[in-house]
Amino acid sequence: MRHLEALAAAARSAQELREAALPLDQLRELARQVPSARCALEVLRHEERVVSVIAEVKRTTATFADLSGVGDCGVMARFYEAGGAAAVSVVTEPAHHGSLADLDAVRAAVDVPVLMNDVVVTPYQVHEARAHGADMLVLLASVVPDVVLAGLIDRTHSLGMTAVAEVHTRREALTAVEAGAEVVMVDARDLRTGTVDRSLFEQVVEVLPPEVVRVVAGGVRGPHDVMGYARCGADVVLVGEAVLRSADPQQFVAELVAAGAHPALIAAANREVK
Helix, strand or coil: CCHHHHHHHHHHHHHHHHHHCCCCCHHHHCCCCCCCCCCHHHHHHCCCCCCCCEEEEEEECCCCECCHCCCHHHHHHHHHHCCCCCCCEECCCHHHHCHHHHHHHHHHHHHCEEEEEEECCCCHHHHHHHHHCCEEEEEEEHHHHHHHHHHHHHHHHCCEEEEEECCCCHHHHHHHHHHCCCCCEEECCCCCCCCCCCHHHHHHHHCCCCCCCEEEECCCCCHHHHHHHHHHHCCCCECCHHHHHCCCCHHHHHHHHHHHHHHHHHHHHHHHHH
16 A cells, blocks of 8 residues: 555656646646647557557666666657557656656657556646556556546546546556546556566456457567457456566567457457357
8 A cells, every 4th residue: 555655646746846837727728729639539449450559668677677768768668569569558657767758759650549658646647647648548547536536537538538547457447447548557567566477468458348448558578468368258358567578579569469369359259149
């Protein structure tokens, strides 16, 4: 619990400093001037594949290994898009050496929807995401009270973006759906230890209604993991460290995308529909 409280406190302190330099009313005006958000739901679930891929740009791993050498985030994002990623995620959390400048670089580089991944605890941050061109926004269910989560989801949707509620337990998943989340991301990585439990997704997804888009983050090392998660009910996989560490990010993403559209998965999905 202390770890989560520290995350929320750090995010709030950083946000207050930014707001002192750019008041909310000015930020809202900037958000109104950017192009409308891209519709993420229609690209995350696509008839030609069972699982879509979101590839992530970040500068540290969950265990704080330094990935700052990835270079220009926009260049990396273009590799992801060329490989067939349905969307690109950008970690903007300062504690992980991310920044809104990284989000700007990615937004300028690609046409696919862009997901801002940060610890969001205030409405100000939601407006920031839109002002910097985000189409989707991660909302971590474990760091805010249920009523605040509902408010953040509503604010995100009101600005035309898609809220992606990140959860770690069945209870958090149920809370996210009740709060209005249309996309739920199960993080298979323990926030405190960094260890991955791939069975967690299968446990949590059982409580999600079929209309909710089901995303899994953590534990995707290659095509085999994509197919494994697909068989457990995933609609989308988010991959970060593995693609950044790969020798050829574009090819690596293409292999994950191909796995998500494997004929065996599509045939199985069609049988389930019938």
